[in-house]
Amino acid sequence: MKISESGLIGQSVARTDIIDKVTGCAVFVDDIQFGPNLLHSRLVRSPHPHALIKKIDTSKALALDGVRAVVTGQELSARMGLYLIDRPIFAADRVRYYGEPVAGVVATTEEIAVQAARLVEIEYQPLPAIYDPVEAVQPEAPLLHPDLGEYSVANFIFPEPGTNISEHFKIRKGDIESAWEQCAVVAEDRFRLPSIEHVPLETHTSIALSETNGEVTLWASSQSPFAMRDMIAQGLGIPHNKLRVIAPMVGGGFGGKAGVTMEACAVVMAQAVPGHPVKLRLTREEEFVGTSVRQSLVSDIKVGCDKDGNLLAMELTYYFGGGAYNDYGVNIARAAGYSCTGPYDVPNVKADSLCVYTNYPVGSAMRGFGMPEIHWGLEQIMDQLAEKVDLDPAEFRRLNCVRTDDEIVSGMKMTPINLEACIDKVTEAIDWGKEEKPTAPNKKRGKGIAIMWKAPAMPPNPGSAAVVRFNEDATVNVEIGGQELGQGSFTVAAQIAADVLGVPYRKVTVSSPIDTKYSPYEWQTVASRLTWSMGNAVKAAAEDARKQILETVADHWDEDVDDLTIKDGLVISFKSEREQPLDKMVIYGLPNEDFEGWKGGPVVGRGHFMPTYVTNLDPETGQGTRAVVHYTVGAQAVDLEVDLDTGQIDVLKIASVYDVGRAINPDLIMTQIEGGAVHGMSSAYESLKFNENGEPINPSFVDYRIATIADIPGKIIGDFVETPIEDGPWGARGVGEHVMVQTAPAIANALYNAVGIRFSDLPLSADKIYLALDEKLAQER
């Protein structure tokens, strides 16, 4: 692990995008102007959760003045998907959730498109719908995808045709049957976690333009411009070089703008009106219904330990409610499968992680990607077991938590981490073990702890590429395909490039917007993988550029490259103490003596990174040499009180500590920790609610309450531990998602500590808490 050249690594430099965002200069998709040629569109969505489409009549809609085109799935049989190609762009013969796009209307104004959408006549034959993933795996359940066996699928995903199971991941490790016999104490429970929405402030917006020559440009609010291009290009048969995705600033993603949601609809509509850009802009209500949601989960967990508290056995079944299409979601069940134990050392494990089709909105990526879902149950059952074996919950975790080089549940050797240090820091921060008085007589106070792990969940070999390009004045453009979602990826890219190149940070600009026509490849901005993977690529590109510069100067001075370095934009020689400013020479090179020819030329560095060491897992046992690239771990501790008159929770303090490998920019980690704590709270208190027709009944900010500035914890204490990994830039790994993974169970554990009631189902509404308290009091009387 080479140390930082300029000391920039580890410094909290200001974000590259701060001025643009504060002054309103930042450009989002909806800000881009297209002039009078622009057409508007609306989607016609299914009013049924499950039905066959018998007939679509678009004639009345087409007859309306101002309508330019109406498209339906009947003319288009294309399906799309990231891991499992199961999703039509517009439903063709069957709808599988309330709100599924069935047709698209293009018109001269949005208002005409709204009117025309109402004139599209669709005849449905309703089918029985199924919502609960446990019921959906039963043999008598209505089948959502009778053609599941014919869909293309990645070689590490295992659907079960003839059922609603789109992925079945298995772990068979050790000898579970005999292990139970050795257990002194066993805890067993079922936990339920409903779907939640990402609620980005910027709703999904796309503008698509299909030229008369067939080339397509798509402006989209996207975390994954390259994956989006790949999926749409494959789905619609457009060559990749004829489909251009431009992704400006993203107003909040959280996983909801990963992959493709509604963007393909915009492209198909644009192809119907060549030469005209077509805008598709979702309303807030559509954002809840028609993009993607976090999958629901029912987890059955049984866990046992010996009389000293050492974990011996675990049996798990995860039923992920994947919604109507699981093209992305299958990999959530897989990730949950190979990380099924949570950050614990358990020698004997039997686990089945299922992704199950249901007639709810599409379940897909959300911050944490399966980990908040499984930790909700895991981190509570561990407290239940600790109580049974009479150990303090923090002590129990110190005893059993995973350590560097342990053989973990997938058979892989644990990458370097220090989870105990995280536990120590959070317990210290909230005075763990010290009983504190509530702030009022009608309140009860409690403390809780939860730990977590998460690996980047991705295909084995997702790549990153970067280009570092010098300008005449020795300023630098860093070109990447990774996206800035507010997490600070551009800042980190600039910091890494400046450090390696020896130029001041303020002289580095990250080229944006991301444009698949010009930007180098990036798989997706997901999985908390950019600082690590993109960071490696930027570092490699900067090192390449640096090498070019040093070789030119060394040649010019007739010195050895190893005697030279670059500092503050000057090449200096340790040996001769000569200096050469970078400006001009990085483009024009250096003249030979008496101008007898020149050396060098425009400096452009290129770099890439792709993990090459991830191996496949045995489909029957889930065992393999290396399931994932690495894990990030962390701990959270919560000090809260409950109002006994209302059931409302007040988080007084939350401490979050994560092992980040190496902190490239500590302030950006702190902003993640703060945002994660608040996001985690929202995920504990709120969920999507549906009526019996599969229709969301709270798809708005009125009735879907996310935490606001007034609701944030009294105190958020953040810190990190640095145990470097081998394959990250300066040892760094991601932390963007991890910070909210175990917040809900930490709150639930503190709640149990406060009032002695275990809540196994989310959300933790004041209503539910109060009524449970009331019932407990009545029983005690």
Next chain:
Amino acid sequence: MLARPGLPEFEYIRAGSSQDVFDLLKEKGADLKLMLGGTDLFVQMRDRAQGPGILLDVKGLPGMQEIDYRQRSGLTIGAAVTLNQLSTDLDLKEKYPVLCQAADTVGNYQLRNRATLGGNICNASPSADMAPAALVYEGEAVLESPRGERSLALEQFWLGPGSTALEGDEYLKAIHFPPPPPGARGSYLKLGRSRMGDLAIVGVAVLGYPDKSVPAGLRFRIGLNSTAPTPYRIPAVEEFLTREPLTEDLISLAGEMAMEISSPIEDVRATELYQKKMVRNLTVKVLKETWESLR
């Protein structure tokens, strides 16, 4: 089905005089909606397929944006007075503090720059935040029509969710409040799912004041919202509290009575049982606080 991206088309007319209003109501009444701040109206129009063809903005009528306080006759608040205007008025803060307190719980600051007291009253939402406070100050709706002016106690003005006693030829001109009883103290307590900007699951306003004519030596007015088809007072509980000198036990009993009287229905915000229990707990809490402040 899902809301549209924008508002349906409508004609906007700003009335300059009450005669304009009367004429238009007579001519286009069925297709016309009176508008003040519009903060509820626009959302309703966006949510529904059909909206009114005409929005008649009555904010500009004489006196509509004025707050008039007189020691003898009391307070008259023009229907178009905004909630921010109301919550920062010094006379109100001193004489009718529960109104100011309630105004501050509505939505957020930006919304309160547009939202009006008259709109909150005319929208006739069971959860109207201004309603419990307006009830305990015994507010009256001042209605204007070609037939002249009439006043109607708010309890008679609200008929059901979204429904009022406003006649087809009338508009709400102001809300009038008599002078509060000497020595009055009170407050509004609202329970939402989050701390800012939520609709009330339950809201309770209490106004207490000394009254030597009753055994308790005190009288309380109690106004509630969100737990019946309209905002309401609970006279039976108010009367119960006058019968003997106040104790904590009596307040608890009053809470139980309030719970019995309330008739909430389960919705996306809360279960019926929780709402009932919260009527009890919040009523007890505000009564105790008010009692404290009177001692």
